[in-house]
Amino acid sequence: MSEVRVRGVRAGYGGNQVLHDVDLTVRAGTTTAVLGGSGSGKTTLLRVISGFLRPTTGSVSIGGRVVADEHTLVPPERRGIGYVRQDGGLFPHLTVAGNIAFGLPRPAIGRRDRHHRERIAELLELVELPPEVAGRRPDQLSGGQQQRVALARALAPHPDLVLLDEPFSSLDTALRAATREATARALRAAGATAVLVTHDQGEALSFADEVAILRQGRFRQVAAPRAVYGEPVDAHVATFLGDAIYVHGLASRDQFRCALGNLQTAGFVTRGAVEALLRPEQLQIVPPGTGSVDARVRSVTFFGHDSVADLELVSGVPVNGLRARTVGLRLPEVGDVVGINVVGPVRVFPSS
Numbered sequence: 169m170s171e172v173r174v175r176g177v178r179a180g181y182g183g184n185q186v187l188h189d190v191d192l193t194v195r196a197g198t199t200t201a202v203l204g205g206s207g208s209g210k211t212t213l214l215r216v217i218s219g220f221l222r223p224t225t226g227s228v229s230i231g232g233r234v235v236a237d238e239h240t241l242v243p244p245e246r247r248g249i250g251y252v253r254q255d256g257g258l259f260p261h262l263t264v265a266g267n268i269a270f271g272l273p274r275p276a277i278g279r280r281d282r283h284h285r286e287r288i289a290e291l292l293e294l295v296e297l298p299p300e301v302a303g304r305r306p307d308q309l310s311g312g313q314q315q316r317v318a319l320a321r322a323l324a325p326h327p328d329l330v331l332l333d334e335p336f337s338s339l340d341t342a343l344r345a346a347t348r349e350a351t352a353r354a355l356r357a358a359g360a361t362a363v364l365v366t367h368d369q370g371e372a373l374s375f376a377d378e379v380a381i382l383r384q385g386r387f388r389q390v391a392a393p394r395a396v397y398g399e400p401v402d403a404h405v406a407t408f409l410g411d412a413i414y415v416h417g418l419a420s421r422d423q424f425r426c427a428l429g430n431l432q433t434a435g436f437v438t439r440g441a442v443e444a445l446l447r448p449e450q451l452q453i454v455p456p457g458t459g460s461v462d463a464r465v466r467s468v469t470f471f472g473h474d475s476v477a478d479l480e481l482v483s484g485v486p487v488n489g490l491r492a493r494t495v496g497l498r499l500p501e502v503g504d505v506v507g508i509n510v511v512g513p514v515r516v517f518p519s520s
């Protein structure tokens with residue numbers, strides 16, 4: 169598997185430039201999730217990498233081979249790319265084995281059957297499907313199984329790169345998680361270099377080695393999942409990646425003084441009046457009088473795996489969207505006064 173390099177790429181449609189000087193490196197054998205809202209340019213980037221759209225400037229190389237620049241345009245079928253689409257794109261009239269075999273190189277007549285059978289069995293095992301599905305047609309499989317077959321077909325010819333275009337978005341919640349995990353395991357086992365395009369934050373954070381946040385055709389941050397979530401470069405990235413609470417206060421050295429008490433800061437801090445980002449899971453509910461401040465519970469929403477308590481400070485100082493995410497079944501009641509502590513450092517941005 170091969171490293172992918174996108175350098176200074178501009179691309180678009182007619183006069184409408186969609187990608188603006190995009191740089192991206194996906195190291196060999198790793199997965200990068202390109203995460204962005206609708207219209208941010210995710211599909212356009214995949215088209216540029218796969219060869220369906222020529223960049224107006226910049227270059228794309230796969231495994232050290234330039235596949236697109238001002239002099240070169242290698243056609244899609246000669247880029248060594250496996251593609252998994254949102255709907256799987258399986259051939260409905262072929263069996264699972266037929267679909268997977270479609271991606272295999274043609275060996276000499278006579279050797280074909282045995283060689284293909286072995287490789288198909290290997291690929292089914294890789295994507296965690298039982299051997300007996302080989303003879304079924306796609307309409308006899310669940311959506312999650314179809315996506316696994318699509319992945320097996322994409323991996324069949326040992327591609328240099330696998331592109332996954334929102335491959336789990338049509339699946340329901342339970343199937344989605346299981347298919348995503350199986351796909352991640354299969355890509356790792358195959359040592360694949362992969363780019364996943366998604367607008368689902370949880371999916372990007374849980375699936376990829378690196379997350380690349382695309383906004384209006386520009387990468388805002390490319391980093392490991394924990395870094396983009398815990399150390400977002402700006403308030404937009406922070407809010408885009410998950411629930412965020414913003415508190416105004418005063419920063420000095422590694423401290424941030426605000427209505428929630430004296431909080432520890434992470435990373436570089438501008439001194440003076442700033443805004444801090446907190447995640448609801450950083451707010452810990454403790455008995456009243458034992459935390460850094462007291463708050464009253466305005467509402468509690470139970471989600472099963474966790475709950476969110478909306479809070480207002482007893483001091484009356486307004487903090488927009490103050491809420492705590494808690495696990496377990498012992499929940500505070502509406503109207504209760506509770507203590508709150510902030511766990512871990514907060515990220516500070518200049519006040520907007």
Ligand SMILES: Nc1ncnc2c1ncn2[C@@H]1O[C@H](COP(=O)(O)OP(=O)(O)OP(=O)(O)O)[C@@H](O)[C@H]1O
Nearest residue numbers: 181184186204205206207208209210211212213367
């Ligand atoms: N074939 C096309 N011709 C003209 N404009 C296009 C074409 N395809 C996309 N666009 C425009 O380019 C911009 C980026 O589209 P793109 O499909 O890359 O976004 P996306 O991030 O994949 O969005 P989504 O998540 O909604 O699929 C949008 O403004 C879109 O309208």
